[in-house]
Amino acid sequence: MKKIYYTLLTILILALFVTSYFYFTNFKEETGLQEITLGEVTHSVFYTPLYVAIENDYFKEEGLDINLVLTSGADKVSAAVLSGDVQIGFAGAESAIYIYEKGEKDYLQIFSGLTKRDGQFILSRNKVDNFSLKDLYGKEILVGRQSGMPALNFLNALKNENIDTNKININYSVDFAALSGTFIGGTGDYVNLFEPNALKLEQESFGYVVESIGKLSGEMPYTAFYARKSYIKDNEEIIKSFIKAINKGLKYTNENKPETIASIILKQFPDTSLNDLTILIERYKTNDSWLPSTYISEELLENLEDIMIDNNLLDDYIPYEDLIINYE
Numbered sequence: 001m002k003k004i005y006y007t008l009l010t011i012l013i014l015a016l017f018v019t020s021y022f023y024f025t026n027f028k029e030e031t032g033l034q035e036i037t038l039g040e041v042t043h044s045v046f047y048t049p050l051y052v053a054i055e056n057d058y059f060k061e062e063g064l065d066i067n068l069v070l071t072s073g074a075d076k077v078s079a080a081v082l083s084g085d086v087q088i089g090f091a092g093a094e095s096a097i098y099i100y101e102k103g104e105k106d107y108l109q110i111f112s113g114l115t116k117r118d119g120q121f122i123l124s125r126n127k128v129d130n131f132s133l134k135d136l137y138g139k140e141i142l143v144g145r146q147s148g149m150p151a152l153n154f155l156n157a158l159k160n161e162n163i164d165t166n167k168i169n170i171n172y173s174v175d176f177a178a179l180s181g182t183f184i185g186g187t188g189d190y191v192n193l194f195e196p197n198a199l200k201l202e203q204e205s206f207g208y209v210v211e212s213i214g215k216l217s218g219e220m221p222y223t224a225f226y227a228r229k230s231y232i233k234d235n236e237e238i239i240k241s242f243i244k245a246i247n248k249g250l251k252y253t254n255e256n257k258p259e260t261i262a263s264i265i266l267k268q269f270p271d272t273s274l275n276d277l278t279i280l281i282e283r284y285k286t287n288d289s290w291l292p293s294t295y296i297s298e299e300l301l302e303n304l305e306d307i308m309i310d311n312n313l314l315d316d317y318i319p320y321e322d323l324i325i326n327y328e
Helices: 002-031 045-055 074-083 093-101 149-160 176-184 197-203 213-217 229-234 236-255 258-268 274-286 298-310
Strands: 034-040 064-070 088-092 108-115 121-124 140-142 169-171 190-193 208-212 223-228
Touching (some): 034 074, 045 108, 045 236, 045 258, 045 274, 064 236, 074 088, 074 108, 093 108, 093 223, 108 229, 121 197, 140 176, 149 190, 149 298, 176 197, 197 208, 197 274, 208 213, 258 274
Parallel strands (some): 034 064, 140 190
Antiparallel strands (some): 088 223
16 A cells, blocks of 8 residues: 555656646746746845836846745745755845855855845934934844844944944844834834834834934945856856846836836735835935945945954955856
């Protein structure tokens, strides 16, 4: 009986494999498009140019059909790319650096940037006129996990503004996902949040945006697209097509008004009103969040690495030509 069971199981697995093979083959033959599975670290208005590229059919213009899957957590995105579950990952550039540092032979290479600074905002429990980072002295601020990039960018902003961290009660104990709820519950005088959480707290009068961390921390490849080194080598034309589509998305986003952009990507955020989406896009445009093109300079990479080195997360700089592929 067991023999029959395993025989049937083997046949079923083979059937699924053959079906999948012919599905993807027929898909490409019928549509003329190459399907690419893209794992994104989170679904956020912060990544507007990507969604513009999808909704304006820029990928299809370049012969690609994007299967966008949510893969929460930068470590999970890099793991999904390494395992082959997705062909391309979209997350913080630091996740590719960590893989390189571990000595992975077929490591991840970054071939396209998108955001060029941190997307967090500092919120005060009470309205503060003419806010200065020195207003944090003697106060408690919730910043998330100590070694996470959001917390590290906050510390870098303090460093750039010559703020004494010893005078601030920096709370690292609250998980990233629980920051809003914990702050609403009464913990902390300030909190660092991404959108749309920051806007939601403002609308409910639980907090007030007083500063952009990204503006103070500086430019770097904050979120980027990467793939296995071997995949990029074997699929150069796909990668080049992907880059062209993202460049179109960046150009459109940087050149058009928030309300125009919001109407295009509204389908990506069905639980957000057009008005709120416009406000969020305007906020990120005002803070100069997006790269002008997918190109990542050596200086930008070093700015990110400086933060990691300062916080003992990286011993030395990664060779730029190893980690970054620029086809532009």
